Amino acid sequence: MGKNLIEALYPILSKRRATSIHQLALKKHRLARAAFVLEGKKSIQALLAADYAIQCIVGTPSFFVENQDIVASLPKGTEIFEVKQALLSGLGSFVHNHEVLAVAAIPKPTQPDPSPAGITLALDGIQDPGNFGTIIRIADWYGITTILCSRTTVDLYNPKVLQASMGSFVKVNVHYVDLPLYLQSCNLPILGAMLDGKPVHDFLFPAHGILVIGNESHGIQPAVQQTFTAAIAIPRYGHANSLNAATATAVLCDNWKRIRSE
């Protein structure tokens, strides 16, 4: 009798394959292979619902036993591998992922709409992956479907960005552009979040426009500031020097939506 009484449902992940998945934590490997890793059951369900091309799924034996519905919803030909729980978290970026991860193809970049409807976000060099992911989740809460990013903004497929977005990255179109150039050629009102801008509580927000959020330390670059229709600010009642970039984005979007839907 062999050691394992329970036969594996799927092939065991090879060492070579494990290395190749682990490498996708780095942007250069994601770019070279146009693929990214997504961890956790809920995120993978969001991925499936949004028609991303899943290349392979790696899960623990118990995950596959308990989630036959997810396996059934995978496109034909998706590779499935089993891995021991202790090995799974070493493959990805999160020690708390004890169930499953997927490797999916990065969709081909598309050109952003030159004049998108409603609120569009423009991020000028957001560096913290948690901030970017949180901003994507905020965009999804406020029904914002387009985010324009300067090329200095952290990569969308960074595992921490995807994690912080809580699945919302499948609902929002993210475009990396030459931000000053895009804004110069754009006919929409452009509102920049600046500490010395006009207070937003009674600002007359336009129906359609772009909200620019700057880098965590250096703010918005001068070439982008030159494109502003107006600079706006969150009124301060206490002493803190600033708000976190994601926090500020939420407060500004909330004021914009409130005023435009009154």
Next chain:
Amino acid sequence: MGKNLIEALYPILSKRRATSIHQLALKKHRLARAAFVLEGKKSIQALLAADYAIQCIVGTPSFFVENQDIVASLPKGTEIFEVKQALLSGLGSFVHNHEVLAVAAIPKPTQPDPSPAGITLALDGIQDPGNFGTIIRIADWYGITTILCSRTTVDLYNPKVLQASMGSFVKVNVHYVDLPLYLQSCNLPILGAMLDGKPVHDFLFPAHGILVIGNESHGIQPAVQQTFTAAIAIPRYGHANSLNAATATAVLCDNWKRIRSE
């Protein structure tokens, strides 16, 4: 001739002392010794301005050369140690701290005001240190000076909480209390952040009251919900299931301050 041409300004940190500082990353050691570690020049300046009892300062030789003003503002008797840059980040919790850290005494807990003026925050089990620190920064932005925490809320002196608060922790009084008991005996309006609450864009906020924010996964415990005067919610325009706890706190405070200062 010796190896070191530049003589150290201050004593070199001993190995025993280094271990004792490193241990303060853990709550049990902070509690036992009523002391905490704070990293980075700006945070330490905030600490000095707020009259915390600094027990010792550990910095790189170049930090002391460039920051004689900080050294001069230390109370007499503060111990000062030099350490090589490569060792400094190993002492604390942040690899990007390359300059200085301080060990300070945790102030003795005080009783919260039973009827605080303006907005008071109550946190029911916030677990993520980054969220708690960001909430402290938000409180400081909106002029909120009291935060009540359930005993299940992450420790204020966790290094990641202090870091995310960006120095604002010195401006806000944080009290750990039996939250249901405090709220039951409190005569102020109590507003709970709930996904199915009344929309805040036109909610008639009171002049004084308590805003309750729940745990990231489990929300607000039933015993606290029973004390609510009203449940309030941020209007949603898109698809995300929820907003991050710190993000939601900011949007709710912004609406409260806007309506009360109109």
